[in-house]
Amino acid sequence: MSDAGRVLRQALALGALSLVLAAAVHLPLIKSFARGEFRESFFRAADYPGVRLITLEETEDLWASGAAVVLDARAAGLFGEGRVPGARNVPSAGREEALPEEVLALPKDGTLVVYCEGGDCQSSLALARRLHDEGFRDIRVFGGGWADWTKAGLPSEKDDGPE
Amino acid sequence: MVRNKTVLLVFRLVLGGLFVYAGAVKVGDPLDFAQDIRNYRLVGQSLSFIAAIVLPWLEILAGSFLIAGLWRQGAALVITGLLVFFIVLTLVTMARGLDVDCGCFGSLSRKSGWSVIIEDLAMLYLGLCLLFATGGRSDLAKRVLSAKSQRAE
Numbered sequence A: 001m002s003d004a005g006r007v008l009r010q011a012l013a014l015g016a017l018s019l020v021l022a023a024a025v026h027l028p029l030i031k032s033f034a035r036g037e038f039r040e041s042f043f044r045a046a047d048y049p050g051v052r053l054i055t056l057e058e059t060e061d062l063w064a065s066g067a068a069v070v071l072d073a074r075a076a077g078l079f080g081e082g083r084v085p086g087a088r089n090v091p092s093a094g095r096e097e098a099l100p101e102e103v104l105a106l107p108k109d110g111t112l113v114v115y116c117e118g119g120d121c122q123s124s125l126a127l128a129r130r131l132h133d134e135g136f137r138d139i140r141v142f143g144g145g146w147a148d149w150t151k152a153g154l155p156s157e158k159d160d161g162p163e
Numbered sequence B: 001m002v003r004n005k006t007v008l009l010v011f012r013l014v015l016g017g018l019f020v021y022a023g024a025v026k027v028g029d030p031l032d033f034a035q036d037i038r039n040y041r042l043v044g045q046s047l048s049f050i051a052a053i054v055l056p057w058l059e060i061l062a063g064s065f066l067i068a069g070l071w072r073q074g075a076a077l078v079i080t081g082l083l084v085f086f087i088v089l090t091l092v093t094m095a096r097g098l099d100v101d102c103g104c105f106g107s108l109s110r111k112s113g114w115s116v117i118i119e120d121l122a123m124l125y126l127g128l129c130l131l132f133a134t135g136g137r138s139d140l141a142k143r144v145l146s147a148k149s150q151r152a153e
Helices: A002-025 A027-034 A056-065 A076-081 A123-133 A145-151 B005-027 B030-039 B045-068 B072-095 B114-132 B140-152
Strands: A051-054 A068-072 A111-115 A139-142
Touching: A002 A027, A002 B045, A002 B072, A027 B045, A051 A056, A051 A123, A056 A068, A056 A111, A056 A139, A056 A145, A111 A123, A111 A145, A123 A139, A123 B030, A139 A145, B005 B030, B005 B045, B005 B072, B005 B114, B030 B045, B045 B072, B072 B114
Parallel strands: A051 A139, A068 A111, A111 A139
Antiparallel strands: none
């Protein structure tokens, strides 16, 4: 069984080497993390200058004034059951699938608001990154998402019509 | 298990190459990979961040060592361990009904699903062949079996 022990030690040594390399190469990033960055999301403002998180109130203002196009990143089924009135569904933020043509055709300097379920959901952030990569430069991520919108008693609509 | 040395060499190059590639495409953008890990909704921000900066290096090192023929079985153990973890993770993700990118190959990733599991199983087979049938001094299976037979005597 000493051979098994040797193999295990090799594997552990590879793990330790990986830790050392990761710490050496990503030291600036680790320092940023230690300072408290990336605790809410893994966005780095410098990488995504056009993306920012917004509150429920800001979202409501943008929606009510019609100043932004609202995009719902949830699955199509959930979108059909209830959504922010006028929102468009962009359910897949998968990298292998292109964004819908009607979304890509929107003005690149226009304001977009993206949301998902709320709470722990991540698809609105993923969608925001993809939109940024497509050239959109004013993307607001509503972190509270559908959960906060409905909790606040704001209007909604579903496939059959307004609720 | 495969014992032909030439076939095992091909397995080492293929599996090692795939892991070096998988690590290399992720190491340049750890935040993007951290987001992929976070999307699985299994661990929080901190663990996602730590995994995202360490895991690509583990893949690169294990793959490189496998190709170079250094610590072959240790590297094979790391790779098979990772593959078992990836398979379980994908199954759990599918069972929870989450629609996420697998995060396997950076920006070339696709949705977690059966195709990812089949690929991982194929790689797991190569990894197990290398772990248990590398031959010569490092033939783990032979050593374990002989230790068992000695105990039986």
